[in-house]
Amino acid sequence: MADASLFLTDLALGLLLGCVFAVIAHGLNLIWGVAKVVNVAHGEFIMLGAYGAYFLNLSFGFNPLVSVPIDAAIGLAVGVGFYFGFLHRELRGKESMGLQSEMVTLVATFGLALFMINAVQTIWTGNNVGIPWSPGVFAVGFLQLPLGGLYVAIVSVTIIGLTHVFLTRTYLGNAIRAYSQDIPATRLVGINPTFTAAVGTALGFGITMAGGALLTVWLPTGIYPAMGNLYAPISFVIVVLGGPGKMWGSLVGGLTLGVIIDVGQLFVGSLSLAYAIAFLVLIPVLLLRPEGILR
Amino acid sequence: MKLPAFRSPGPTLWGLGVFLIILAVSAPWIPVFLLTLFIGLLISATLAYSLNLITGLTGYVSFGHVVFMAFGGYALAFGVGTLKLPPVAGVGLAALVGLALALGIGAVTLRFRGVFFAIATLVVAVAALYIVLEITELGDGQGITLNVGFEPLSMFYTIWGILAIEIGLTFWITRGRIGYGIRSIKSDEDAANTLGINAARLKLFAYALSGLFAGAAGGVYAWNVSGAFPYDAFNLVFSLRMLAMIVIGGMGTLLGPLLGAIAVYIPSQIFLTVLIGFEYIIIGLVVVVIALFVPEGIVGTLRKYIPELRGILE
Numbered sequence: 339m340a341d342a343s344l345f346l347t348d349l350a351l352g353l354l355l356g357c358v359f360a361v362i363a364h365g366l367n368l369i370w371g372v373a374k375v376v377n378v379a380h381g382e383f384i385m386l387g388a389y390g391a392y393f394l395n396l397s398f399g400f401n402p403l404v405s406v407p408i409d410a411a412i413g414l415a416v417g418v419g420f421y422f423g424f425l426h427r428e429l430r431g432k433e434s435m436g437l438q439s440e441m442v443t444l445v446a447t448f449g450l451a452l453f454m455i456n457a458v459q460t461i462w463t464g465n466n467v468g469i470p471w472s473p474g475v476f477a478v479g480f481l482q483l484p485l486g487g488l489y490v491a492i493v494s495v496t497i498i499g500l501t502h503v504f505l506t507r508t509y510l511g512n513a514i515r516a517y518s519q520d521i522p523a524t525r526l527v528g529i530n531p532t533f534t535a536a537v538g539t540a541l542g543f544g545i546t547m548a549g550g551a552l553l554t555v556w557l558p559t560g561i562y563p564a565m566g567n568l569y570a571p572i573s574f575v576i577v578v579l580g581g582p583g584k585m586w587g588s589l590v591g592g593l594t595l596g597v598i599i600d601v602g603q604l605f606v607g608s609l610s611l612a613y614a615i616a617f618l619v620l621i622p623v624l625l626l627r628p629e630g631i632l633r
Numbered sequence: 634m635k636l637p638a639f640r641s642p643g644p645t646l647w648g649l650g651v652f653l654i655i656l657a658v659s660a661p662w663i664p665v666f667l668l669t670l671f672i673g674l675l676i677s678a679t680l681a682y683s684l685n686l687i688t689g690l691t692g693y694v695s696f697g698h699v700v701f702m703a704f705g706g707y708a709l710a711f712g713v714g715t716l717k718l719p720p721v722a723g724v725g726l727a728a729l730v731g732l733a734l735a736l737g738i739g740a741v742t743l744r745f746r747g748v749f750f751a752i753a754t755l756v757v758a759v760a761a762l763y764i765v766l767e768i769t770e771l772g773d774g775q776g777i778t779l780n781v782g783f784e785p786l787s788m789f790y791t792i793w794g795i796l797a798i799e800i801g802l803t804f805w806i807t808r809g810r811i812g813y814g815i816r817s818i819k820s821d822e823d824a825a826n827t828l829g830i831n832a833a834r835l836k837l838f839a840y841a842l843s844g845l846f847a848g849a850a851g852g853v854y855a856w857n858v859s860g861a862f863p864y865d866a867f868n869l870v871f872s873l874r875m876l877a878m879i880v881i882g883g884m885g886t887l888l889g890p891l892l893g894a895i896a897v898y899i900p901s902q903i904f905l906t907v908l909i910g911f912e913y914i915i916i917g918l919v920v921v922v923i924a925l926f927v928p929e930g931i932v933g934t935l936r937k938y939i940p941e942l943r944g945i946l947e
Contacts, residue, residue, distance in 0.1 A: 376748045378696070378755075427925065438928075440747050444694050445880055446924035452873045453917030460914065567869060571759045574752045610763035610774075617760035624745055624753060 347481050348600045354483065356596025357491035357589075358552050362569060363576035364498055364588040365413075365546030371518045371583035372538030373425050375443045379451035380573055381566020383543060386454070387413065387550020388561045389462065395469045402469055402554045403489060410548040417543025421536045424450075429535060432521070451566065459563040468559040486555045494552060497545060498589050504541075505585060514538040518583060568613070575620045581630020590632055595619075645888050645946060646804050652891075653797055660789050668785045670902060672857060675792040676850050677898040680871070681878035681890035682799045683846035688876070689885035690807065691839045692819030693743070696872050697754030700738070700761050701731040701844045703866035705851025710777035710861040711770070720781055724791055724852040731848015732841055739840035743833065746822070755869075762867035776862030779855070792853045799846050804887060806839075815839055819885070870913060874901075877920045883932030888946055892931050 366380045377383075390412060391405040400408075424446055428439040473485040505511035517524045517534045524531055553569070554561060576595050580587020595616050602612035623631065642650075656671065663671065680702065687693050705727035712723040742753040766774040806812050814835045817825040826832050855861045874897055882893025897916060904912035927934050936943050 376752065378751075424925070441692070441694055442924050442928050444696075444748065444751055445876055446921050448696065448873055448876060449917045449920030449924060451917070452870065452913050453921065456911075456913040456917065460911070567759065571756045574756060578749075578752070608767055610766045614760040614763040617756045617763070620756050621741055621753060624749060625741070628749075 343480060344604060345601065347483075348604050349597060350478070350481055350483055351487070352597035352600030353593055354487040354491045354596070355556060355600060356593035357494035358549065358556060358592075359572055359576055359596050360589045360592025361494045361497055361552055362546060362549035363573040363580075363592055364501065364585070365542045365544075365549060366573045367577045367580070367582065367585065367588045368501070368542035368545065369539055370577060371585075372514055372542065373421070373429060373535055374518075375425055375428075375440070376447075376574075377420075378444055378447040378570070379454060379566075380546065381568070381570025382451045382454040382458075383413070383416070383546045383566075384550040384553065384569045384573075385458065385561075385563065385566045386416075387547030388554050388557070388565065389458065389550075390547065391551035391554045392467055392469055392561050395471070401471045402551050403493060405551045406493060406548045409551040410544040413544035413547030414540045416547070417540030418536055420543060421539040425535070425539060426532065430532070451570075455563050455566065462563070464563055466559045466562045468557060468561055469554050470558075471555065472558075490552045490555045494549075495589070497548060498585070501541070501545065502585055510534070510537060514541075571617055575617060578620055579623055579631055581632050584630055584632055587630050587632050591630075594631075642804070646800075649800055649888065649891065653793065653800075657790070657793055660786065660793075665785055668789055669857075672785065672789050672792060672853075673902070674894060674898050675789070675796050676854050676857070677874070677878065678891050678894035679792060679796045679799060679846055679850040679853075680875045681882065681894045682796070682803055683843045683850065684875040685879050685885065685890045686803065686806070686839050686843040686846075687836075689879050689889070690803075690812070690815050690819065691836055693746075693836065693840075694751045694876075695754045695840075695843075696751050696869070696876075697738075697756075697758035698843070698847055698875055699867060699869060699871040700754075700758040701734055701847035702851030702854065702871055703758075703761070703765075703861070703863075704734055705731045705848030706855030706861040706866045707765070707771055707777070708848065709852035709855045710772075710779055713781060713856075714777050714779055715770070720784075720856050721787065721791055723856065724795075724849055727852025727855075728795075728845050728849035731851065732845040734848070735841045735844020736837065739837050739844070743836045743840060755872075758867065758869065758872070762863060765863050765867070772861075772863075774863060776860055776865075778860040781856065781859060788853060788856060791856075792850070795846065795849045795853070800887070800891075802842065807887060811835065811838070816885075873913075873920070874916070877916055879930070880920055880928075881923055881930055883930030883934075886930070886932040886946070889930055889932040896931070 362384050366377060369375060369377050387409045390409045391402045394400040394405040394408060424443060428443055475482045476485045476488060505515055513529045513534045514537065516529060517531060521531055572595060576588060576591035579591035579594055598616045598619065599612050602615050603609050606612055684698050687695055708727040708730035709723035712718040712726040713720055738757055742750055745753050765771055814830045817830055818832050818835060822832050878893035878897045879890050881896050883889030901912050929937060932946050936946055
């Protein structure tokens with residue numbers, strides 16, 4: 339019985355954690371789907387979101403959930419800057435991203451990642467910090483689960499749901515989806531490609547930084563400059579699992595990965611091996627179902 | 634009967650050869666602190682040429698190259714520490730480990746293209762760190778500390794020899810049949826396949842060679858710092874530095890990686906003593922600016938604006 343309850347606890351924790359993973363991957367997924375660019379500095383923007391929540395807590399006493407919309411707003415602004423700084427030159431007037439442009443953005447964002455880690459380390463020191471916020475526990479049957487985790491999971495699913503509504507029910511959302519499918523055709527029907535791509539990228543960054551704020555609830559002392567080195571690969575794996583460009587894919591991939599990490603930890607007996615397994619899941623998925631596990 | 638045309642090695646190779654020979658001949662008289670600087674520079678250059686084989690020539694961006702370097706370092710630490718090999722044999726072991734690892738990783742990841750290859754290599758490198766942390770023989774997450782005497786000269790000649798072989802091989806590859814094949818993969822892999830080029834085999838060849846030299850360089854690095862430590866050896870910063878060197882120097886060229894290694898390594902040594910902590914901020918910024926605005930690097934830009942240099946610089 340003890341084992342079964344341990345297993346169920348880890349499963350539930352994994353699902354709750356998976357919801358947050360889904361949000362941070364969702365931001366990457368949007369940028370990947372819209373601009374056809376992989377932002378290698380993705381983890382560093384998660385880190386920036388987490389630090390945003392930390393400083394809002396330190397200065398104003400906001401809890402991470404209150405910081406989410408503020409972080410998202412900052413993220414939108416950062417996203418616009420990123421689009422015009424990094425992507426516009428490569429995307430402007432082209433029908434699709436060539437291999438050469440792809441390499442340029444990969445290398446440039448890799449440089450950006452290193453810059454951000456070390457700039458943050460210099461400004462805010464490399465110490466681990468965290469937000470002291472824990473609203474208690476709630477019980478489902480015999481399982482004791484953190485209430486903060488539940489709140490965060492609800493907010494996460496709401497964010498993904500709202501993005502879905504935005505992308506399928508509004509004009510701008512449809513324009514973004516059209517852009518991601520066929521750029522010349524988008525231009526033919528009178529959609530401004532630059533504006534659409536900028537909005538899509540900004541939205542992706544907003545969600546990423548909101549995800550960083552949500553993640554802090556799970557990290558009592560885990561905010562540090564290089565945290566992106568862990569969460570960026572997690573996001574990559576989730577997006578590939580769910581299928582790049584598929585919005586519900588992030589949720590499915592996130593839940594899968596959360597469960598793999600938490601339940602895997604129970605079976606292999608160490609967190610590092612669980613992470614290694616979660617990362618290496620990417621390889622068979624890419625080999626066997628490169629379009630993602632969703633149909 | 635037609636004799637094969639005699640191909641002159643070209644001024645770039647002559648220049649590189651003269652540079653290396655002057656370095657080798659004068660090594661015994663170079664003061665020790667300068668010699669360690671040169672050892673670091675040659676390690677950097679070896680890593681840059683190794684990444685150049687797969688990223689510069691074949692066009693596959695690898696973010697996980699640090700994995701070969703790290704396992705090379707661990708191979709040397711294990712070989713010298715546990716098996717009591719002499720350090721030079723340890724470097725050989727490191728190269729073999731790099732080669733075997735590249736064959737294994739490459740056989741799987743080289744099936745992916747572009748972004749997917751880059752991400753797959755990155756993820757493999759991160760996963761490898763988490764696996765090494767759990768292996769008791771490799772120091773259980775603490776790393777292995779070596780107790781070898783400090784012999785800068787033998788270290789210098791080892792890495793010198795590796796780099797010389799590597800430059801020669803790079804030259805041989807770019808001039809020959811393999812070079813045409815590899816470059817056609819970079820331009821258009823599907824077209825290359827249609828022409829009867831076995832792209833899968835050529836890519837694996839380039840990647841394996843790349844892993845071999847990265848492993849050897851990692852071995853010398855571990856010898857230099859007397860041990861292999863997980864968070865140091867698997868630091869993704871090494872991947873970025875290799876990438877920075879070939880981006881700055883000029884991807885896929887013969888001279889570029891060396892220029893890039895000098896441009897990245899020498900300032901980093903100055904920053905280490907003068908502006909501690911700013912090193913990677915500045916390297917990161919420089920990589921961003923060069924990748925966005927001068928993607929051809931030093932060599933490519935020189936060739937573009939000074940046409941007279943086209944016959945000289947490779």
